[in-house]
Amino acid sequence: MSLTIYGLPTGSIYAPLASTILNGGFCPTLDRREIIPWGYKESMQFSDGSTGPGVESCVSIWYIDGAEQKVLVDTSFDNCEKVMNVLKKYGGNQVFKRKEEQEIVNALKKVNVTPEQIDIVIHTHLHFDHSGNDELFKNASFIVQRDEIPWALTPPPYGMWYYREFSFHLQNVLNRVRAIEGDVSITKGIEVWKLGGHTPGSMAVVVHTDIGRVALAGDVAVSYRNLEFRWPGGFFCNIEQVIQAYDRLLKETDVVVPGHDWEFFEKFPGGKIG
Numbered sequence: 285m286s287l288t289i290y291g292l293p294t295g296s297i298y299a300p301l302a303s304t305i306l307n308g309g310f311c312p313t314l315d316r317r318e319i320i321p322w323g324y325k326e327s328m329q330f331s332d333g334s335t336g337p338g339v340e341s342c343v344s345i346w347y348i349d350g351a352e353q354k355v356l357v358d359t360s361f362d363n364c365e366k367v368m369n370v371l372k373k374y375g376g377n378q379v380f381k382r383k384e385e386q387e388i389v390n391a392l393k394k395v396n397v398t399p400e401q402i403d404i405v406i407h408t409h410l411h412f413d414h415s416g417n418d419e420l421f422k423n424a425s426f427i428v429q430r431d432e433i434p435w436a437l438t439p440p441p442y443g444m445w446y447y448r449e450f451s452f453h454l455q456n457v458l459n460r461v462r463a464i465e466g467d468v469s470i471t472k473g474i475e476v477w478k479l480g481g482h483t484p485g486s487m488a489v490v491v492h493t494d495i496g497r498v499a500l501a502g503d504v505a506v507s508y509r510n511l512e513f514r515w516p517g518g519f520f521c522n523i524e525q526v527i528q529a530y531d532r533l534l535k536e537t538d539v540v541v542p543g544h545d546w547e548f549f550e551k552f553p554g555g556k557i558g
Contacts, residue, residue: 285473286494288349291541291548291555292391293342294360295382297413298328301337303378303518304506304544308337319515321507322547330377331368341507341544343413344555345388346500347395348491352471353403356424357489357500360388362416362450370412370449388417406476408502408543409483410436410454411445418457427470429478430463432485444519477532479504481525482517488533493558496538504529505542 301308301324309319323340330338346357361367364380371378384390392398399420406427407415415436418426436454439446454461469475473492480486482503489500504526506517511534516526533540539557541548549555 285350285492286558287351287473287491288493288556288558289491289498289500289541290347290349290395291344291552291557292347292394293344293549293555294386294388294391295343295364295380297341297343297544298330298338298379298381299341300330300377301339304339304341305509306516306518309509309515314513319509319513321509322545322550329379331372331379332377334377339507340546342546342548343544344548345391346489347392347397348474349395351474354397354401355404355406355471355474356402356421357406358408358414358502359405359417359421361413362453367412367416370447373449374444374447388420404470406470406474406489407432408489408500409486411483411503412447412450412453413445414502415453416450418453421457424460426457426461427468427476428461428463429485429487430465431480432483433461433463435484479525479529479532481522481527481529482520484521486529488529490537491558495558497536498539498541498557499533499537500541501529501533501543503543505533505540507542507545508547510542511540 328338329335348355367380402421402424405424410432435446467477475490476487478487491498505511514530520526
């Protein structure tokens with residue numbers, strides 16, 4: 285079975301460079317211009333009024349067409365203002381923006397699907413920018429690595445991007461959550477690989493398309509530069525697992541799609557793979 289993936293933009297995050305590329309990409313043996321990710325700007329303004337080098341990153345959801353059931357990967361972030369207010373409480377200064385056409389319902393219209401028609405939502409992980417609209421999908425089951433659930437429901441104080449203010453999103457659909465462990469086949473042509481690294485339960489969604497096996501990497505790889513240089517992003521819980529994930533993804537799939545890179549839409553016009 286050959287499936288098609290549609291990347292659907294649902295907003296942008298404007299964040300300090302170090303959140304996308306660890307240590308800002310500084311290395312004496314590399315030309316730093318090569319490692320800087322797409323969307324980089326020498327100066328941008330953040331929510332606390334500060335300015336500095338930063339990256340505009342996309343936040344996408346991923347619709348998989350042609351499967352036996354209607355499958356979506358991730359559900360993006362909640363209201364921009366709410367998100368930034370919560371972040372400020374925890375010392376974050378990222379800016380979130382969303383255009384009208386990037387609202388979840390409007391984004392799905394591009395593939396002629398409504399939230400109610402989605403059968404399965406796969407979460408690469410449960411950070412708030414990947415699970416902030418679960419309640420819209422009233423008829424879906426939610427597939428999550430078991431290790432991820434405690435972090436989202438009862439976030440520890442050091443659990444960056446897991447915040448108790450957003451725990452209700454998972455709590456509201458908990459009776460429809462399918463907790464899995466490890467690598468699992470979801471339906472014909474779609475499997476998930478547990479990678480860890482970025483978060484305890486981070487996983488890639490691997491889809492069989494007419495151009496080969498395509499991995500939606502989630503935030504194990506935020507940008508293409510993370511993969512090209514095997515250089516982690518700024519947020520991780522286990523750096524060894526991150527590097528192992530890069531090796532596996534690059535060796536065992538034909539295409540790897542990072543979690544937050546606008547460059548994807550240059551490589552795949554219209555966001556379509558397959």
